[in-house]
Amino acid sequence: MARTLKMSDAAFQKKLRDILTTSLLKAGIRPKVYIERVPGTRLNRVTVVSSAFKRLRPSERQDLIWRIVGSGFGIEDQLRISMIYTFSSDELLQESA
Numbered sequence: 001m002a003r004t005l006k007m008s009d010a011a012f013q014k015k016l017r018d019i020l021t022t023s024l025l026k027a028g029i030r031p032k033v034y035i036e037r038v039p040g041t042r043l044n045r046v047t048v049v050s051s052a053f054k055r056l057r058p059s060e061r062q063d064l065i066w067r068i069v070g071s072g073f074g075i076e077d078q079l080r081i082s083m084i085y086t087f088s089s090d091e092l093l094q095e096s097a
Contacts, residue, residue, distance in 0.1 A: 047084075047086075
């Protein structure tokens with residue numbers, strides 16, 4: 001069986017941030033992407049924030065984000081993501097209040 005080289009955590013996070021940012025900008029959505037490692041695992045928790053998200057239902061946001069991830073990563077790398085939060089700027093402010 002062929003052995004595959006795994007991307008380092010830093011490289012994975014950079015690629016994920018770049019793909020999400022570039023693809024969302026092409027769709028007219030200016031995002032802020034935050035990625036944090038889930039302690040004790042190789043998983044990453046992702047938060048994407050954009051004021052443009054207020055015009056999309058949460059399910060539309062998730063569909064869009066996961067289509068982007070699916071087009072840029074194989075299944076093995078997709079499994080390195082524990083979850084992806086999507087917030088409009090206003091929602092994020094309400095959450096932190």
